[in-house]
Amino acid sequence: MTSSPQLVLAMLADARLPTGSHAHSAGLEPAVMAGLSDQGRRLDEIPAFARSRLRTVTATEAGTAVVTRHQWLAGGSLSGVEDAWAARTPSAAVRAATRQLGRGYLRLAYGLWPEEMAAAFERGAVPPRPLVLGVIGAVTGLSSRQVAQLVGYDDVQTTASAALKLVPLDPIEAMRWVLQLHPDIDAMADDVERLTEPAEIPASGAPLLDEHAERHAVTTRRLFSA
Amino acid sequence: MPETPARSFRLGVAGPVGTGKSSLIALLCRELSGELSMGVITNDIYTDEDAQFLRSAGVLDIERIRAVETGACPHTAIRDDVTPNLIAVEDLERDFAPLDIVIVESGGDNLTATFSPALVDAQIFVLDVAGGGDVARKGGPGIARADLLVVNKTDLGPYVDVDVARMIAEAGDAREGGPVLGLSKHDPVSIAALVDWVRQMTTTVAGGGHVPIDPGPMAPHSHLDSHGEPFTHTHPDEHEPGHAN
Numbered sequence: 001m002t003s004s005p006q007l008v009l010a011m012l013a014d015a016r017l018p019t020g021s022h023a024h025s026a027g028l029e030p031a032v033m034a035g036l037s038d039q040g041r042r043l044d045e046i047p048a049f050a051r052s053r054l055r056t057v058t059a060t061e062a063g064t065a066v067v068t069r070h071q072w073l074a075g076g077s078l079s080g081v082e083d084a085w086a087a088r089t090p091s092a093a094v095r096a097a098t099r100q101l102g103r104g105y106l107r108l109a110y111g112l113w114p115e116e117m118a119a120a121f122e123r124g125a126v127p128p129r130p131l132v133l134g135v136i137g138a139v140t141g142l143s144s145r146q147v148a149q150l151v152g153y154d155d156v157q158t159t160a161s162a163a164l165k166l167v168p169l170d171p172i173e174a175m176r177w178v179l180q181l182h183p184d185i186d187a188m189a190d191d192v193e194r195l196t197e198p199a200e201i202p203a204s205g206a207p208l209l210d211e212h213a214e215r216h217a218v219t220t221r222r223l224f225s226a
Numbered sequence: 227m228p229e230t231p232a233r234s235f236r237l238g239v240a241g242p243v244g245t246g247k248s249s250l251i252a253l254l255c256r257e258l259s260g261e262l263s264m265g266v267i268t269n270d271i272y273t274d275e276d277a278q279f280l281r282s283a284g285v286l287d288i289e290r291i292r293a294v295e296t297g298a299c300p301h302t303a304i305r306d307d308v309t310p311n312l313i314a315v316e317d318l319e320r321d322f323a324p325l326d327i328v329i330v331e332s333g334g335d336n337l338t339a340t341f342s343p344a345l346v347d348a349q350i351f352v353l354d355v356a357g358g359g360d361v362a363r364k365g366g367p368g369i370a371r372a373d374l375l376v377v378n379k380t381d382l383g384p385y386v387d388v389d390v391a392r393m394i395a396e397a398g399d400a401r402e403g404g405p406v407l408g409l410s411k412h413d414p415v416s417i418a419a420l421v422d423w424v425r426q427m428t429t430t431v432a433g434g435g436h437v438p439i440d441p442g443p444m445a446p447h448s449h450l451d452s453h454g455e456p457f458t459h460t461h462p463d464e465h466e467p468g469h470a471n
Contacts (some may be wrong), residue, residue, distance in 0.1 A: 020309035023297030104309045165298050221273055225295040 008140040012133075013153055015161065019104035024097065025162030025224035026053065026155050027209050030216035032166050040167035047177040050159045054152055054181070054188045056206040060088045061098070061130045062151035063192040063201040066144045068134025070196045072120060078131055084198035085128055091210035093217035097226035101129040105136070113139050145193040152185035153178075165223055232324035234265070235431040236315060237424065238304065238341035240368055241352030243334030246378040248276045249411065250352060250420070251329050255285035257421045262326040262428060265318035266291045267311060269333040271300050276331060290322060300333025308345040315345075327428050337366035343438035347431045348373040351441075353397075355379050359388035362397035362406075369397065371441035374405050374423055381410040 011017065028036075028049065037045045064085040071081055089095050103126055110117045116139040121127055130151065137147040160174040195201065213226060239247050251266060258264065264286060268276040270293055277293035280286065294310045296303040303311055315328050330346055332339060341349045351368035353361055356379055362369060369375055375397055383390040390408060397406045407423065409416045430436045 016306070018307040018309050020307060020313070022299050022302055022307060023295045023310060025297075103313055107309055107313065222295075223272060223298040225297065 003140060005141045005143070005146065008136075009142060009146050009150060012136065012150055013157070015157065017108070019101065019108050021101055021104060021154075021158065023225045024101060024158060025166070025226065026050075026158040027057075027094075027213060027226065028159045028162045029166055029222060029224040030212035030226070031209065033216065033219070033222075034212050037167055040169070043167065043169065043173075046159065046163050046167070047181060050156045050177065050181055051184050052206065053155055053159070053209070054184045056204045057089070057094070057209060058152055058155045059188050059192060059202040059204055060085070061155070062148040062188060063195050064088075064128070064130035065134040065137065065147045065151050066192050066195050067198055067201055068131050069137045069142070069144055069147050071198075072135050072138040074196075078120065078127075078135075080198045081134075081201075082127065082131055084201050085130060088201060088203045088205065089128075090205060091213045093213040093226065094210060095128065096217070097213070098128040098130070099126045100225070102127045102132050105129055105132040109136050143193075144195075145189050148189035148192050149185060152188045156181045156185060162224060231316075231320045234315075234319055234325040235327045235348075235428045236330060236346045237327060237427070238330045238332065238346035238349035239352060240304070240332040240339055240341060240349060240372070241334070241376075242337065242357060245334075245352045245354040245357060246409075247331050247334065247352050248279050250350070250376065250378065250409070251331055252280055252283045252285050253411065253417060254329065254421065254424055255280070255283075257417070258327075258424065259286050262425075263322065263324065264290060265315075265322060265325050265328040267314045267318070267328065267330045268293045269296050269300055269303050269311065269331060270294075271296055271298060271333045290318065292318060296333050300335045301339040304330070304332045304339065304341045304345060306342070308342050311345055326432070327424075337361070337364075337368065340368045340372065340441040343440045347436060347438050348427055349441070350374045350376055352376045352378055355383050355388045355390055355393060356386050359393045362393050362400055365400040367441040370400050370402075371404070371439060373427070373439060374407060375401060376407050376409050376420065378409045380408040380416070381412050 031049055036049055037043055064081060068078060068081050071078060086095060106121060106127065109132060120135045133151065134147060156178050160178050163169055164171055164174055216222060216226060239251055241247055255264060266280055266286060270276050274293040277291050280291045281288040292314050294303065294314050311330060318328055319325050349372045351372035355377060377394055377397060380390045394406050394408050407419055409420055
């Protein structure tokens with residue numbers, strides 16, 4: 001089956017994609033619970049939060065997806081990529097959430113590209129989402145830049161959509177944030193699209209976001225899983 | 227799929243908030259866990275209180291009760307993106323193989339939320355008399371076409387001015403004869419009837435004798451015709467011409 005990479009990209013970036021990601025907020029709910037936006041009184045902190053993620057944790061995730069795509073096309077092993085991602089993702093809560101999302105994407109991908117996915121991941125594997133996205137990108141003909149843009153766009157869109165449930169906000173304003181962050185998504189993609197080796201994956205962590213994530217994992221009242 | 231342990235009978239329990247879904251599931255665990263290997267998935271909206279309630283009820287090994295988070299979208303989690311629920315069901319089937327039945331409790335939602343046939347083999351829709359005697363008559367996909375409609379808390383009828391017999395009769399009309407069960411935790415006969423229905427459905431599904439029915443998004447509903455008389459119809463497809471009347 002041949003499919004258009006542009007349409008695959010649109011499909012993967014669609015919020016209606018059945019992967020269970022509607023239960024995630026890209027770290028926004030943990031940050032809002034810790035005081036980000038002062039309960040909606042300083043809304044501009046939310047797009048700033050998304051921009052900070054693009055420069056730190058999201059660059060790591062996008063770099064991981066890009067390197068996964070390259071390694072898979074080159075016939076290499078993905079275990080080194082997974083180790084590099086884990087080493088750059090110190091929060092156990094963030095790793096757990098990313099693996100949870102990975103299972104959702106893998107479940108969908110097994111249904112759509114069964115042979116390719118079975119070759120990439122062992123039975124019962126729980127890979128982090130960027131590994132699954134990297135392999136999907138490889139088997140559907142996405143460019144490394146498209147893979148990086150997908151990860152960046154998804155993070156920004158997840159943040160904006162979660163904001164609609166967490167703070168008082170006009171949906172058009174939320175989409176304006178996404179639009180205005182396009183240059184930041186592209187800048188992140190510029191930085192990671194040529195990466196090929198696990199050692200090159202950005203290690204620009206965000207310790208405060210990690211702390212929020214750890215706290216969120218043990219709270220008893222939350223709308224979003226992470 | 228990479229993991230294919232024995233498949234259980236997957237039973238959904240849906241219905242509005244507070245109608246007694248968790249209590250009904252606790253009742254089923256208490257009555258059936260001695261004869262069936264069971265698992266339970268809860269879908270909470272804001273907490274994992276439903277899972278905690280069931281664990282604290284002591285009716286099933288707490289490891290067999292798992293909570294799925296729905297990201298404030300309980301209807302999405304059972305209908306258009308069942309991924310987290312299917313993963314939880316498959317994990318239970320793997321960890322406790324072979325399971326006879328996994329009960330999936332929806333997050334309390336509105337009258338139109340029903341399970342996708344991709345997630346469950348059969349579903350129970352739960353109403354209660356305290357929610358109002360007219361709810362069953364108003365209908366909705368779950369009320370009209372779930373495999374079983376339970377009208378719960380029948381013992382409360384006198385306290386909330388609901389004629390229980392009439393509510394159950396109207397539910398039967400809305401379902402065009404589909405099964406309706408009045409249930410009260412103080413009425414052993416009603417409990418036995420519920421347990422029997424689940425027991426028989428478990429056997430039927432295990433034997434391959436049941437095809438999942440999708441209650442669908444749109445229930446039969448009524449309009450007034452040109453003489454001011456109500457008539458009931460369904461929408462067989464989206465392109466039906468306008469409501470002629």
